[in-house]
Amino acid sequence: MRNVDVQEITKIVKKLCIEACTVANDSLVESFQRSQAKEESAVGKAVFQQLLENVEIARNECTPICQDTGFTVVFMEIGQEVAFKGGLLKDAVNAGVAAGYTEGYLRKSIVKDPITNPVNTQDNTPAILHTDIVAGDKVKITVMPKGGGSENMSRIKMMKPADGVQGIRNFVVETVKNAGGNPCPPIFVGVGVGGTFDYVAYMAKKALLRPIGKRNPDPKIAEYEREWLDEVNNLGIGPAGLGGRVTAIDLFIEVFPRHIATYPVAVNIQCHANRVKSFIL
Amino acid sequence: MIKLNAPLILEDVKKLKIGDQISLSGVIYTARDSAHQKLVDLLKAGEELPFDPDGSVIFYVGPSPAQPGQVIGAAGPTTSYRMDPFVIDLMKVGMKGMIGKGPRSEEVKAGLREYTGVYFGATGGAAALLAKSITAAEVIAFPELGPEAVRRLVVKDMPLIVVNDCYGGDLYEKGVQDFRK
Numbered sequence: 001m002r003n004v005d006v007q008e009i010t011k012i013v014k015k016l017c018i019e020a021c022t023v024a025n026d027s028l029v030e031s032f033q034r035s036q037a038k039e040e041s042a043v044g045k046a047v048f049q050q051l052l053e054n055v056e057i058a059r060n061e062c063t064p065i066c067q068d069t070g071f072t073v074v075f076m077e078i079g080q081e082v083a084f085k086g087g088l089l090k091d092a093v094n095a096g097v098a099a100g101y102t103e104g105y106l107r108k109s110i111v112k113d114p115i116t117n118p119v120n121t122q123d124n125t126p127a128i129l130h131t132d133i134v135a136g137d138k139v140k141i142t143v144m145p146k147g148g149g150s151e152n153m154s155r156i157k158m159m160k161p162a163d164g165v166q167g168i169r170n171f172v173v174e175t176v177k178n179a180g181g182n183p184c185p186p187i188f189v190g191v192g193v194g195g196t197f198d199y200v201a202y203m204a205k206k207a208l209l210r211p212i213g214k215r216n217p218d219p220k221i222a223e224y225e226r227e228w229l230d231e232v233n234n235l236g237i238g239p240a241g242l243g244g245r246v247t248a249i250d251l252f253i254e255v256f257p258r259h260i261a262t263y264p265v266a267v268n269i270q271c272h273a274n275r276v277k278s279f280i281l
Numbered sequence: 282m283i284k285l286n287a288p289l290i291l292e293d294v295k296k297l298k299i300g301d302q303i304s305l306s307g308v309i310y311t312a313r314d315s316a317h318q319k320l321v322d323l324l325k326a327g328e329e330l331p332f333d334p335d336g337s338v339i340f341y342v343g344p345s346p347a348q349p350g351q352v353i354g355a356a357g358p359t360t361s362y363r364m365d366p367f368v369i370d371l372m373k374v375g376m377k378g379m380i381g382k383g384p385r386s387e388e389v390k391a392g393l394r395e396y397t398g399v400y401f402g403a404t405g406g407a408a409a410l411l412a413k414s415i416t417a418a419e420v421i422a423f424p425e426l427g428p429e430a431v432r433r434l435v436v437k438d439m440p441l442i443v444v445n446d447c448y449g450g451d452l453y454e455k456g457v458q459d460f461r462k
Contacts, residue, residue: 041460043300043442050407050440058409064355067345067408067428105354107345107428120427149360149382149405181453182360182383184405236460240404241383242442243456273406 001083002137004281006092009084009141012279013096013127016143017072018104020277021064024055027212028274035186035239035246044244051239051272062104066184066273069106070145072097072127075209079136090129098123109148130202142209142278150187150271153179156201159263168193168265169228175267176232176248181241184271186249188212189232192266195256204268207252209276221253228253249274287436288336289377289399297399299450303441305401309338309380311432313359316423317367320431324370331422331431334371338378340403343428344412353418353434357408358382361400365389372396384453385445393447400445402452414439 029052036048058065074093084092101108101124110125111118155175159167172191179187192203215222229251238244249272258264285293287307297303310332312320320330341361345354361381368379368389377398382405393400403411417435424430444452 041456043456046302047404050404050410054404054407054410057413058355061409063348063351063409063412064345065409066406067343067355067357068359069345105346105348107343107354109343109428152360180384180457181402181405182362184382234462236457236462238456238460240402241453241456242402242444243452243458243460245460271406 001081002079003083003085004139006084006087006089008281009089009092009139010096010099012141012281013074013093013143014100014103016141016277016279017097017100017106017145020143020145020275021069021104021106022062023059024065024273025276029055031212031249035249039239039244039246041238041242041244043242044239044246047239047242064106065275066147066271067107068109068147068149069101069124070147070275071110071151072124073144073146073205074127074129075142075144075206076129076131077134077140078131079138080133081137082139093127093129094125097125097127139281140278141281142276144209144276147184147271147273150183150269153183153269154204154267156197156264156266158197159265161261161263163263165224167263169224169231171265172228172267173231173235175269176237177235179269180237183269184273185237185241186239186246186272188270188274189248189251190268190270191251191253193253193255193264194258195264197264199256200264200266201268203254203256204266207254208268208270208274210252212250216253218255221255225251225253287338287378289338290336291397294377294397294399294447297443297446298448299443299446299452299455301443303401303443305338305439305441306437307435309340309434309436311340311342311344311434313341313343313429314363315426315429316431317364319423321367321370324374330374332433335375337376338380339371339376340434341379341381345408345428347418353412353415355408356412356415357406358403361385368392372398380441384451390445390449390451393445394449397447399443399447401441402444403439403441411439
C-alpha cells in the first residue's frame with residue numbers, strides 16, 4: 001500500500017482551483033485562434049479577439065477568466081493500492097476548495113440549502129466529488145469549476161429505444177438550439193448515452209474532460225461526434241450568440257451499456273472558458 | 282464604434298440600432314437575481330430605490346472579489362432572461378438600459394419599445410477584459426448579498442453591442458438567421 005496524507009490532497013485541490021479559474025489551457029487558447037480564423041462573421045471574429053485578450057489578462061493578473069468561478073466539480077481516479085491517512089478524503093477536498101476560493105479571490109456561488117435556506121456558504125463548498133477506483137498506486141485529481149449559465153442549458157431525457165440514433169442526434173441539436181446565446185458560446189458539448197438516469201448525466205459531464213480534438217476511440221462514435229458538431233455549427237448561433245459559423249468548438253460523446261427498455265441521453269453544455277486542470281500524485 | 286454616456290438620455294437611446302458597437306462611459310449600477318427582487322419589492326412598497334433610476338443602466342453581474350489594489354474582480358455579464366420578470370417595473374420608473382448576455386422575453390422587447398430603452402450585450406465570459414473598463418466600484422445597497430449586492434460602477438469605454446433597440450430589433454434573431462444553414 002502507498003500511504004497518502006490527505007493534507008497533500010487539500011494543497012493540490014487548492015492550487016488546481018486557482019489555476020483552473022485563472023489560467024486557460026494552451027489547447028483552449030489554440031482552439032480560439034483556429035476558430036477565429038474559421039469564423040465568417042465580423043462580429044464573431046471580434047468576440048474571439050475579446051476572448052483571446054481576456055485569457056491573456058486573466059493569466060497575467062491572476063484574475064478569473066470569468067466571474068462565475070462555478071460549482072467546483074472534482075474528479076478523482078484513485079489507485080486501489082492507495083491508503084489515505086490523516087482525515088477524511090471528502091473533508092480534505094472541501095478544505096482545498098475553501099482555501100482556493102478564499103485565497104485566490106474567486107467568487108463564492110454556492111448557497112446552503114437550495115429550498116429552505118439559500119444563504120451563501122462563503123467558501124464555495126461543498127464540492128461535487130466523483131471518485132473512481134482504478135488500478136495502481138497513483139491519485140489523479142481533476143478540478144472543473146462549472147459555471148451556472150451553461151449548466152442551466154443542459155438537459156437529460158429518457159428516450160425510447162425506438163427513437164434510435166436519430167432521436168439522440170435531434171435531442172442534442174435541439175438542446176444547443178434552445179440554449180442559443182445563453183451558455184456563452186462558443187461552447188463545448190458533452191453527451192452521455194446509455195447507463196442509468198444518474199450515470200448518463202455523469203458521463204455527459206465527464207465527456208467534457210476530454211482534450212479538445214480528441215475523438216472517441218470507437219470509430220463509429222467518433223463519426224457521430226464529427227457529424228453532430230457540424231449540425232450544431234449549422235445552427236448559426238455563433239460566438240456570443242450573435243450569429244456565426246462557430247457555435248461549438250468541440251462535441252464529445254461517451255457511451256455505456258443500456259437496459260433493453262431504456263435509451264438515456266444527457267447533454268451537458270460547457271461555456272467557452274472550459275476550465276479543467278489535473279494533477280497526478 | 283459609438284461613444285455613449287450613462288445615465289442615458291432619450292435622444293441617445295433613439296439613435297441606437299441593433300449591431301451598433303458601443304463604447305460606454307459614465308455611471309452604471311449592478312444588480313442580478315436577488316437584488317432585482319429587492320429593488321422591485323421596494324418599488325411595490327412605495328419606497329425609493331438606492332439609486333436614481335432616471336436614465337439608469339443596469340449591468341447584470343456578480344463580480345468576483347477584488348484582489349488588493351484592484352477596483353473590482355472579474356466582471357462579465359450573467360444570463361439576462363432570469364431578470365426578465367423585473368424589467369417592466371424598473372423601466373416604468375426610468376431605467377433606460379441593461380447590460381447582459383442572452384436573449385430577452387417578448388415582454389421585455391415590447392417594454393423597450395414602449396418605454397424607449399436599449400439592451401446591450403457584453404461578451405459573456407470576457408470578465409477579466411470587461412473589468413478593465415471599470416474605474417471605480419462601490420456597494421450602495423444590499424451588502425448582505427455578497428456578489429449580488431448593488432454596486433455603483435464608474436466605467437470608461439466599456440465594449441458593448443446593441444442587441445435589442447427601441448424599434449423592436451433583435452440582433453440574436455437576425456445574426457442567427459444570417460448564418461443558419
